[in-house]
Each structure stands twice: as structure tokens, then as C-alpha cells.
Amino acid sequence: MAPETPFPQPPGRLIEVLHQRQQQHGHLSRTTLAMVAQELRLPPAHVYGVASFYHLFRLTPPTPHRCGICFGTACLLRGAAALAAAQAQRLGVRLDDPAGDGLWSLETVSCLGACGLAPVLVMDGVPRRAEAP
Amino acid sequence: MRDGETAPVQLRLCDASGCRAAGAGALAAALGAALEGGGGQGPRPRLKPVGCLRLCSHGPLLALDHGGASALYGGLTAEQVPTLLAIACNHPGGHDGDRDPRRRALEAHRLDSHHPFFALQHPLVLETCGLVDPTDLDDALAHGAYRQLQRLLATATPAQVRAEVRRSGLRGRGGAGYPTGLKWDTVALQPPAPRLVVANGDEGDPGAFMDRSVLEGDPHRLLEGLAIAAYAVGARHGYIYVRAEYPLAIERLLRAVVQAMERGLLGQADPATGFAFVPELRVGAGAYVCGEETALLASIAGGRGIPRQRPPFPAQAGLAGCPTLINNIETLAALPALLRMGGEAYAAIGPAACPGTKVFSVSGSVVRTGLVEVPMGISLRTVVQTMAGGVPGGIGADGGIKAVQTGGPSGGCLPAALLDTPIDYEGLRALGSSLGSGGLVVLDHSCAMPELARHFMAFCAGESCGKCIPCRAGTVQLADLLERLMQRRATAADLDLIEQLAAVVQRTSLCGLGQTAPNPLVSTLRHFRHEYSERLLPDEPWLS
Amino acid sequence: MAVVTLQVNDTTVAVPAGVPLLQALAAAGVALPTLCHHPRLSPVAACRLCLVELEGASRPLPACVTAAAEGQRLRTDTPALQAGRRLIVELLFAEGNHPCAVCVANGDCELQDAARHVGMDLVSVPYRHPSRQVDASHPLFLLDHHRCILCSRCVRVCDEIEGAHVWAMANRGSATRLIAGLDQPWGTVDSCTSCGKCVAVCPTGALVAREDVPLGRWPTP
Ligand SMILES: Cc1cc2nc3c(=O)[nH]c(=O)nc-3n(C[C@H](O)[C@H](O)[C@H](O)COP(=O)(O)O)c2cc1C
Ligand code: SF4
Ligand code: FES
Secondary structure (H helix, E strand, C coil): CCCCCCCCCCCCCHHHHHHHHHHHHCCCCHHHHHHHHHHHCCCHHHHHHHHHHCCCCCCCCCCCEEEEEECCHHHHHCCHHHHHHHHHHHHCCCECCCCCCCCEEEEEECCCCCHHHCCEEEECCEEEECCCC | CCCCCCCCCEEEEECCHHHHHCCHHHHHHHHHHHHHHCCCCCCCCEEEEECCCCCHHHCCEEEEEECCEEEEEECCCHHHHHHHHHHHCCCCCCCCHHHCHHHHHHHCCEECCCCHHHHCCCCCCCCCCCCCCCCCHHHHHHCCCCHHHHHHHHHCCHHHHHHHHHHHCCECCCCCCCEHHHHHHHHHCCCCCCCEEEEEECCCCCCCCHHHHHHHHCHHHHHHHHHHHHHHHCCCEEEEEECCCCHHHHHHHHHHHHHHHHCCCCCCCCCCCCCCCEEEEEECCCCHHHHCHHHHHHHHCCCCCCCCCCCCCCCCCCHHHCCEEEEEHHHHHCHHHHHHHCHHHHHCCCCCCCCCEEEEEEEECCCCCEEEEEECCCEHHHHHHHHCCCCCCCCCCCCCEEEEEECHHHCEEEEHHHCCCECCHHHHHHCCCCCCCCEEEEEECCCCHHHHHHHHHHHHHHHCCCCCHHHHHHHHHHHHHHHHHHCCCCCHHHHHHHHHHHHHHHHHCCCHHHHHCCHHHHHHHHHCHHHHHCCCCCCCHHHC | CCEEEEEECCEEEEEECCCEHHHHHHHCCCCCCCCCCCCCCCCCCCCCCCEEEECCCCCCEECCCCECCCCCEEECCCHHHHHHHHHHHHHHHHHCCCCHHHCCCCCCCHHHHHHHHHCCCCCCCCCCCCCCCEECCCCCEEEEHHHCCCCCHHHHHHHHHHCCCCEEEECCHHHCEEEECCCCCHHHCCCCCCCCHHHHHCCCCCEEEHHHCCCCCCCCC
16 A cells, blocks of 8 residues: 655655555564664664554454454444444454454454445455445 | 537546445446447447545446536446447437336436535535546646646735635634634744645544545645645645545545646746645554644654644644644645635635535435535535435434434534534534534434444544543543443443543543543533433442 | 743742743642653653643643743642542553552652642542553563553653663553563663663653562562
8 A cells, every 4th residue: 555656755754664564565573673673774662663553554464365344433323333243253253353263354444434335344455335234 | 628619428437435335346347348349320428437426325426428418327237338328329229218128227327416415515625526537637637727826826925825815714624623824824924944734634533535535536636725735835845644544545646646746737846936846645554643733743754643732833843843734635625716716705605704615424324425515504404404315214304313423533413403503613512513524424313322422432542542641541431431331330420420531531631632532422411411311220329 | 041920829930931831830839740741851741640721721731841931820729620630640540550559669659649649549430450561571670561651751761861762652542552672572672771761760660670679579581
């Protein structure tokens, strides 16, 4: 998701670099974070602090497939919680357990701004309307 | 018009993420294939991807422009493509016209463009969203993009631009409603130093998707607005911060920036004034608090999105200590139309204290969900009932509506009895709610208010940055206490504690997140107190 | 430097213009509890215990970062301020695990001082009893996360004065926690100079010197 921008970026490149590395490796391992710290000449503690602050940075490897369920207000009102329970049962995984069953994991995601289609399901990054269970 | 006067036949397919999720991709592929291979006769209709066509609940949306008129269709699938193209190409279509069952099937998907949902809209921010191809600079230019920027550079000083915006009475659309002209003056009048502008596209309020629609549907309008703001306050460099959850908006915006730079519309010194403006895109990483302006600056600088105490305000000391103008995407996107019509004409729209138009995203339990742009001061009822149609199958004077949630996690709920309230910043605030950034979530009678309050409190607890104690520890306690209440394990003393905690969190938190986190709770306590008290454990006087 | 006159709870005091209001409070002989503030470190205004009401301001402001200006009138003792301070201290006690009786810092703890100051006699919010760790990997010092109130003084002293950048805050919200290096045992962080400044500025018993701890209570690394 890290876009290449056509402009030089002097100071605050850390978040962008983390996006890039996560895209390359799927997650941000401690080794990756150590390398980023060295490259950008930043204290390792600072790099870890930033990486762990943001929800979208993953510090552990993701499962190959991921199913997200929007828990925004509109989706919640249209049955997101029941949808999550149904999906958890179907996939045999626990909600918001990043390890999942090794193949699939199920996570809540923040509002995607697609409230018009609530409840919204995100299958491997592709949002779509889910039929309320 | 680049397309010539003969009004070609054109298919505008909504290619924004809402309709994409509803299957616009498959429809586009089918249309593309049919047009490629298409039959010989007649002029070929042009397929044009556009931004949001407003009525998201009926997506994928497609508009057919034909002979000067437009027909809007919703929920089409690939099977209907041949029939659609037959109409577009003026083919009688096999059998005789209207009696053709396939045509009748298609007509069933036709949406009434005279319905109040469309008829009551007053598009300014969204005036070309849904008309222009967001990936095509030439198309944007043909629709007037960058014309106001060029006119102002040629004819107005920065002070004159600021005066015009002051005259318009425009107030920030990011939630606080701060007068935009005043903020611009503060930045412009700081002691000499470099200045920066920032477009706030973090849009984290659940239920809000106005800014996303602007970015996905008309990115050049934002860039023009941002460049005008930069000219007005004397900045040459700016940032656009977009949340990472909006990949399509990021892609479109990035492409628009490259196009505008290559064409010399941005980035190159204006021959008359020497003004050159370079925008830079920054992508968030999933943190609601980064919409708060000081956290936004920390995040742009590459750090944890932790707010700091104001003053100094960013307008005085922002990024790297430079005076920094921060405006919401919609605020900036309102500028081209505002400056074209002039401050006075803009000020004449809506109430004097809060003029102009506002984009709302309507979702929840309503027949029609989507985007509406309406004059400020319109009543809530007009928007959620007349335009959006109320609750599906809802009956009664209020259309089955129980309440309307405005302002997301920092806002509140207004009961149906208050639906005639005109929408503006002070009006909603006086009733214990807030306009916020413009998300309207309609609630029906199946919604339990304490549960809604618990949902928002848990959201804020999860999004608290953790810096200050009242917000970090207080929101968690409140969410737990509300959970206890929902499980009918809370006592009257717990409810007292809830109210005390809410007041302290509001009053003592460092930034807007904590200060407003109790609002949904407090506003539902105000209007729906019985829903809380009826869930309390009965008093057991023999225990005390 | 210009001197400004202002009023603290009806006492008139004069202080240099622009200094933090805490100095005006001191001049007026008014003491407020402070936890995140340290005179030699950059202010963060995070603990919210020093909030004062300034006439004309729409909400209370932290005295540790608000600049003194001519003619200000401020109050430190309104019922709302007192109730707020007390609840904030209670929230802190409920958030971590603070069994004072078995703490090295007992009697020399700024959190205890704050509790005494606000007159806390019981904690009205539910205790959360979090499960936290102890880091005993450093040869000279110990870190007990149960007692950490996340004031970030250690982070700041290490960044701003020692320049070793050992510490940072990780995660967010109620999951926020102090980390050393890449969230590794403190004793394995190369940049630590063992200067002990973090221990010196810690307001509670979260960071302590091994030599202050009764023998045998902690494992050696
Ligand atoms: C927790 C929090 C979240 C916010 N989120 C946003 C946001 O997503 N977008 C936005 O424009 N403003 C947001 N704001 C408001 C901004 O701090 C700021 O007031 C606004 O961007 C100023 O722009 P305006 O004057 O054009 O409204 C948020 C404020 C708070 C306290
Ligand atoms: S109010 Fe919440 S989000 Fe804002 S600084 Fe305090 S802890 Fe962080
Ligand atoms: S001492 Fe001022 S907020 Fe902590």
C-alpha cells in the first residue's frame, strides 16, 4: 500500500518505510525493525514504538488468507456482530486471533467508509457487501 | 466541452469503492467486452469511470447520458448489458420497444432522478464528482479544474483571497466548525518563516465517507483547493494525509498529483507571482486519533500519533515549528466553487451563522444510503426521511426512526422527536450532539442506546493514544461499566460512577478524543435515560 | 525579562512572563500534585493533575505547560478540579498493581504523595488487576511494570539528557507499555550506559536500583 511519491521526503519517512517493508515481507519482524532503525539512523525503541502504535502494522506473520469484518457503526447496526460469529463458526477460528487456524484468520476492521453497503466483509483485502446472517 | 456539442452517448459507471464492493468491477468488465466486440451500427457509447453517484445502497450505479438526458440505473448485472447497450445505441432491440421483457426488466432498475434524494441536493463540493473521470486530467480541466487557482494567481493578492473566504463565512468541515478565513489569517499573519499547509484526510469517524468520495471521485478539486489555501497563507509546500484504509483514494490522488505536476499546474512557479506549490502525500497506518491535528502532525513527521497540549496551535507552531494550516478535505474542496461564485453568494446559502453546503454520508437503517450535499440549516428530517426514505418498512410520522446518530464517536444521538432540528454546528451542540464531520447513522427501534454508547466507548478506548490518564484509563473503565450495565449487573451506584467518570474524562482529557469520547454516552443518557435505568439491578436496601 | 502579575486563588504574585504557571503556583505557596512533570525535562502535560481553571478559558489548563501572562486569574481549588484530580489518581491506582506495603518505594513515592494530596481514602473505580511483567535482566536495576504509571519521565531523561534512547512507549491506549530497545530485555540493550538517570526520575517503584531491594527478593540475571 505504500505509494511511491515523486518527491524527496527528508524527515518523517519512518511510517512509509514500515509500509514498504510490510508489503515486502508480509509483516514487520524484529530483524526488519532493527534494519529499518539502522538505515534511518533512529533508535530501535523509537521504531518499535511507532510500529506497535498503528493498527495496520503487523508484528507477527499474517495467515495466508484473512477475513475482515467491519465493526463500524452502520455495519454493527446491520448485524456485523452476528456476521462475525457466523464466520468464526464457519472458518473454525476465533475473532481477532491473528494466528487463526494457520490458513484463515478473522479480524474486526475499522470503518471502511463503505457504510452504504453495510454489513461489509473484507476477503483478502477486497471489501464486499455481506448478506446479513 | 471536449466531447463536442453533439452530446455523445456516454455510460458513466461509478468506480468508487462503494460501488466496487457492490460489483461494479464485473459490470465494467462486461460493458468493456461488449463495447469492444460491439455490433457495427451507430456511434459507440463511451464508457467512463466516474466517482460517487450518491445512492450507494443501490450500487453498482450507472448513468446513461443520451441525447442531452441522463438515466440512472442501480444494481445492474452483466446480463443486462446487451439490453442496456441496445438502448444506448438506439436499437429497437429485437421486439417492439417497451413490450420487450428484457427492456422492462432493465427499466425496473432505473432510478427516479426527480426523487428528493437527488432533487434536494445542492452540489458544490461534489459538483463534478460523478461527472469527471477522476483518472483523467484533461477531463477535469474540461470541467473547470484549476480555473479558480489560475484566475486568483492572475488577479488577486493572498490577502484578497483570504478576505473573500472570510466573507463567505465558510467554517471548517472537519468537525469543530472553526471559521476558515480566521484560521487562514492566523497562519498568514505569523512572523516571517516558512509556512505549510496540510489537508486532513484521516476521516476515521465510523459512518463517514464524504472525504473519501471527494478523493476518489474528484481529486483535482482537492488539489486546487489546497493550492489556493497555500497561496492565501504564503505556503509553498503541503501535505495530504490520507488514511491507509482508503487505497483507491490514495491511488487516485497520487495519480492526480503526478498529472498536475507534469502539466505544470502545480510545482512550477507562476510567471506573475512566482508562486509554486508542491503537495506531498502521506499515508496513515490505522489510528483514529491521527485525525486530531497535533497527532496528525506527529504522524506526518513519522512518529507515534500522540497529541500535544494546545496552545500553541498548529497555526502558530506546527510541523517543524512552522506555522501550519490544517484543513479538512471537504473544507478545501469547497473552495473552487466558493471562489467562483464569490464569498457573498456563498454566504447567502444556508443560515448566516453557518453558511454553505455540507456533504453528509447517510447510513444505517434507511432505505437510501449514500452521499447527500445539502445547504446547512436543512432539517434532519428532510435528510433522513424525505431524502433517505426512513427505515425500510418503517411506519408512523417518523418513518420508523428511533434516533439519528451524528458526529460519530465524538457526537451524539438525537431522538426522532427532535428530527425537525436544523442542521448546524451550534444547534446540534445545544442538544448534546454534534455535527462532527457529517456522518448520519439512522437508528431504528431495534437499537438499544446503552449498547450504542458502549460500542462508541469501546471504540474510543481502543483508539485512545494512551498518553493522558483520564482518557487512557477512564474510557476503559467506562466501557467496562457499560458492559456491566448491558449484562444487567450494574447498580444505581455504578450509574452514578459512570456519570462522574464521563464528566471528568470530558473535562480533563488532553485532546479532543478524550474530551468528546463520553458524548454518545452523555447524549443518550440525556434523551434515553430510561433505557439505562431499566437495566439496573434492583435496589436491595437490606444489603446496605 | 518582563515580569507579570497574576492572581492565584486570591493571592497576587509576580513571575517572569512566559514561565509555566506552576512557578506562579509555587510563588503563591500553592502546591498541586504533579506526576509527568520534571523540571529538567520537556513537559508533556499527560497526567492532568496540575489542571487549573483560568478565567476566560473554556476548559481547565495544565499549569505545567501553560505560560504565565499579565492579569491572569486562576483557581486551583474548585470542586470540579478537586473531584477530577481525585478520580485521576484513583484511575491510576486501579490501572496498575500498586501494593504499597511490599514496594521498595513505599514512603518515597510520588503516586502515594498524590493520593495523600487529593485525600484518596478508597478507590471507587474497579481494580483492573492487569497481568504485567518484571524485567530483572539488568545487572544494576530492576523494572517492575506493575508499578509503571506511564509518565514517560524515563523515556525523556534517556532521550534528552543521557542521549542513549533506550526507552520508548509501545502500543497504545490501555495497552501502552514501556519498552527497552526492540521490546527486549533491558540488560540486552547495547545503548544503555547504566547511568541510572531513569531510576532517579521514576516517580514510583517501577524503576529501582537492585541495591535498594532487600536481598533475595529478585533473581539476578
Ligand atoms: C479524535 C479526533 C479525530 C479527528 N478526525 C478528523 C478527521 O478525520 N478529519 C478531519 O478533517 N478532522 C478531524 N478532526 C478535527 C481536526 O483536529 C481539525 O480540527 C480539522 O482537521 C481542521 O480542519 P477544518 O478547520 O477544515 O475543519 C479530528 C479531531 C479529533 C479530536
Ligand atoms: S485524550 Fe486520549 S487520545 Fe488524547 S492525548 Fe489523552 S490519551 Fe491520547
Ligand atoms: S504535571 Fe502537568 S499534566 Fe502532569
